[in-house]
Amino acid sequence: MRDTRTEILEIGEMLIRTKGYHSFSYADIAKTLSIKNAAIHYHFPGKSDLGTTILQSLINNVELLKETCKEYSATDKLLRFIEIYDNSKMLDRVCIMGALSPCIDTLPEQMQLKLKEIAELLLKWLNDILQEGKKNQEFHFNENSIDKANLIVSSLLASLLLNKVLNNGVFESIKQSIFESVQISK
Amino acid sequence: MRDTRTEILEIGEMLIRTKGYHSFSYADIAKTLSIKNAAIHYHFPGKSDLGTTILQSLINNVELLKETCKEYSATDKLLRFIEIYDNSKMLDRVCIMGALSPCIDTLPEQMQLKLKEIAELLLKWLNDILQEGKKNQEFHFNENSIDKANLIVSSLLASLLLNKVLNNGVFESIKQSIFESVQISK
DNA sequence: TTGCTTACTTACTAATAAGTAAGTAATATT
DNA sequence: AATATTACTTACTTATTAGTAAGTAAGCAA
Numbered sequence: 001m002r003d004t005r006t007e008i009l010e011i012g013e014m015l016i017r018t019k020g021y022h023s024f025s026y027a028d029i030a031k032t033l034s035i036k037n038a039a040i041h042y043h044f045p046g047k048s049d050l051g052t053t054i055l056q057s058l059i060n061n062v063e064l065l066k067e068t069c070k071e072y073s074a075t076d077k078l079l080r081f082i083e084i085y086d087n088s089k090m091l092d093r094v095c096i097m098g099a100l101s102p103c104i105d106t107l108p109e110q111m112q113l114k115l116k117e118i119a120e121l122l123l124k125w126l127n128d129i130l131q132e133g134k135k136n137q138e139f140h141f142n143e144n145s146i147d148k149a150n151l152i153v154s155s156l157l158a159s160l161l162l163n164k165v166l167n168n169g170v171f172e173s174i175k176q177s178i179f180e181s182v183q184i185s186k
Numbered sequence: 187m188r189d190t191r192t193e194i195l196e197i198g199e200m201l202i203r204t205k206g207y208h209s210f211s212y213a214d215i216a217k218t219l220s221i222k223n224a225a226i227h228y229h230f231p232g233k234s235d236l237g238t239t240i241l242q243s244l245i246n247n248v249e250l251l252k253e254t255c256k257e258y259s260a261t262d263k264l265l266r267f268i269e270i271y272d273n274s275k276m277l278d279r280v281c282i283m284g285a286l287s288p289c290i291d292t293l294p295e296q297m298q299l300k301l302k303e304i305a306e307l308l309l310k311w312l313n314d315i316l317q318e319g320k321k322n323q324e325f326h327f328n329e330n331s332i333d334k335a336n337l338i339v340s341s342l343l344a345s346l347l348l349n350k351v352l353n354n355g356v357f358e359s360i361k362q363s364i365f366e367s368v369q370i371s372k
Numbered sequence: 373t374t375g376c377t378t379a380c381t382t383a384c385t386a387a388t389a390a391g392t393a394a395g396t397a398a399t400a401t402t
Numbered sequence: 403a404a405t406a407t408t409a410c411t412t413a414c415t416t417a418t419t420a421g422t423a424a425g426t427a428a429g430c431a432a
Contacts, residue, residue, distance in 0.1 A: 004409080020289040022208045025389060039410055041391065094288050101347040102285045103206040119351045143366075147359045151341055154348060154360060158340035161287040165305045173333045174340060180329075190379080211419065225380055227421065 005043045007033055013054045017093040021051060021100060021107060048108035055114035058096055062121055074133030075184055081126055082175060085156045089171050094160045097122075097153075123149050130182070139182040152178055191229045193219055199240045203279040207237060207286060207293060234294035241300035244282055248307055260319030261370055267312055268361060271342045275357050280346045283308075283339075309335050316368070325368040338364050 011032050015024035026040045026047070044050035065084075069077045088095050100107065100115050107115070126149040133139035141148060159174040197218050201210035212226045212233070230236035251270075255263045274281050286293065286301050293301070312335040319325035327334060345360040 019292050020206065020208060022206065023289055023292045026391090027388080035409095036411055037390090038392080038412080042408090042410065045391080047390070097347065097351070098344075099288045101351050102280050102288060103209055104350050106205050106209045116351055119348065123352075143363065147363060150345070150348070150356045150359050151363050154341045154344035154356070155337055157347065158284075158344035159336070161283065161343065162305065162336070162340060164290050165283070165287045165302055166309075170336045170340070173336050177329065177333060177337050212421090213418080221379095222381055223420090224382080224422080228378090228380065231421085233420065 004033065004035065004039070008040055008043055008050070009054055009057060012050050013058070013096075014093070016051070016054065017088075017096065017099045020103070021111075022103065048110060051108065052110040052114055055096070055111060055118065059114065059118055059121060062118070062125070066125055074129050074136065074138045077129045078126075078133065078139075078182070078184075081129060082156065082178070085160060085171075088160055089163065092164070094164060095157055098157045098161050123153055126152060133182065139184065141182050148181075151181075190219065190221065190225070194226055194229055194236070195240055195243060198236050199244070199282075200279070202237070202240065203274075203282060203285045206289070207297075208289065234296060237294065238296045238300055241282070241297060241304065245300065245304055245307060248304070248311070252311055260315050260322065260324045263315045264312075264319065264368070264370075267315060268342065268364070271346060271357075274346055275349065278350070280350060281343055284343045284347050309339055312338060319368065325370065327368050334367075337367075 008029055011029050012024070015028055026037050029040055030037045040050070044053065062084075065080060069080050072080065085095060097115070097119060100111070101119075104112055104115060123146075127145050130139060130141075130145040130148055134141065134145065143151075155174045155178070159171040162168075162170045194215055197215050198210070201214055205214075212223050215226055216223045226236070230239065248270075251266060255266050258266065271281060283301070283305060286297070287305075290298055290301060309332075313331050316325060316327075316331040316334055320327065320331065329337075341360045341364070345357040348354075348356045
């Protein structure tokens with residue numbers, strides 16, 4: 001038997017990434033779990049508490065993944081980084097940045113800050129990976145690594161969005177471009 | 187004295203691109219224009235009528251811009267294409283794809299179709315520009331032009347989103363990358 | 373001058389939203 | 403055995419939503 005609090009968080013995350021923060025309600029979660037509306041308020045008094053907790057748990061997941069990859073080669077780290085987006089693609093979801101950044105101004109302040117934290121965390125991690133790979137000759141590129149990290153995160157994020165609209169091969173096409181742009185073959 | 191219908195469309199577009207489709211209400215528009223809620227229903231019976239009309243007018247604008255650029259060089263066409271995003275950046279807005287694609291499944295069907303139309307229109311136009319520029323030696327790149335168009339649109343779209351979150355130089359950084367990737371200097 | 377259309381307002385409905393207060397049954401603590 | 407805590411439900415409030423029906427004032431058309 002699953003823990004209700006955890007299930008609320010997972011369904012909430014799914015709803016944010018499939019419908020958006022403003023388009024789901026406590027009633028959606030309640031229906032899915034066959035509990036009452038107020039049960040969710042018991043675990044998360046306000047919607048912003050739920051939203052903030054979901055974002056924090058995503059931050060924790062990235063930190064954990066980062067720790068797991070610590071000893072990997074830069075190439076394998078990059079592969080694991082891109083896997084985050086692969087997983088989203090497989091589930092036909094967008095990433096959290098894609099889901100929330102368009103309406104960041106309408107989010108509770110705590111959520112805005114957490115979203116910033118996620119963006120900075122991902123960009124910094126990717127930048128570290130790129131620098132390491134360049135230093136030890138795994139990757140080959142001329143641009144500075146911050147610009148490159150910006151470009152990679154942007155294009156991954158947006159290809160998930162475009163994929164939802166067009167259902168074409170844009171995600172795979174982008175992934176290929178990324179590998180070519182750092183000159184690793186896989 | 188302005189035309190109310192046109193003003194509703196313009197404010198509606200602004201609201202979609204700053205707050206999102208589900209986060210604005212007829213009341214928001216009514217307040218801004220100092221008219222009553224029902225006046226908007228007179229011009230646009232349902233919210234989906236308003237949304238669909240806004241998307242159609244954006245399609246018309248792109249078609250018009252395309253026509254205007256007809257005789258330009260490929261380089262100038264590309265500059266005008268990117269100007270669409272420059273304008274968004276200046277106003278601290280995201281583009282319509284960035285605003286609506288994350289929650290496309292929650293939009294009225296007519297709006298979903300119009301959004302697809304916009305995505306296809308932009309990608310096709312950019313692809314044409316890239317092919318023309320490659321053919322006449324204005325641009326130099328090895329990838330196929332469809333992949334390149336995907337990458338450029340994706341990164342422009344996402345850099346507007348990231349810019350809202352981080353307020354850093356990501357948009358300018360991406361723009362520079364695009365120019366370099368087709369090897370034009372400006 | 374009578375009637376019709378345009379562009380609204382007034383006043384409303386029904387649905388849904390987030391949120392709360394009070395009660396309850398089961399479990400854990402002392 | 404008595405008490406407190408956990409995890410809810412029941413029943414509710416208040417606010418906001420999209421949407422509608424009926425009325426009106428101004429302008430034009432026959």
